[in-house]
Amino acid sequence: xxxxxxxxxxxxxxxxxxxxGFTDSHWLRAAFxxxxxxxFPMRHMDPQLATRLVHSADERVCVDDLxxxxxxxxxxxxxxxxx
Numbered sequence: 001x002x003x004x005x006x007x008x009x010x011x012x013x014x015x016x017x018x019x020x021g022f023t024d025s026h027w028l029r030a031a032f033x034x035x036x037x038x039x040f041p042m043r044h045m046d047p048q049l050a051t052r053l054v055h056s057a058d059e060r061v062c063v064d065d066l067x068x069x070x071x072x073x074x075x076x077x078x079x080x081x082x083x
Contacts, residue, residue, distance in 0.1 A: 001039050004075045008041070008068070017047075041068050 005014040025036035042050060044062040053059050061069075 004072050041072050
């Protein structure tokens with residue numbers, strides 16, 4: 001995650017935040033004994049607005065941020081796959 005942030009925004013650093021919400025990743029962790037990280041890179045949506053919208057009735061994300069999230073998944077797959 002950190003290398004993606006540096007690659008995408010030179011000089012930037014990934015920082016942890018806590019979001020009040022619930023994830024179903026506990027099922028994944030229990031079933032496979034793995035670690036799950038919640039990471040969604042954002043450039044366009046205001047972070048304070050985003051935290052209010054998480055799991056709300058009007059949950060949404062900026063399309064440009066969704067594309068950035070997909071870019072991260074591709075980056076991670078290549079990094080893990082060695083390409």
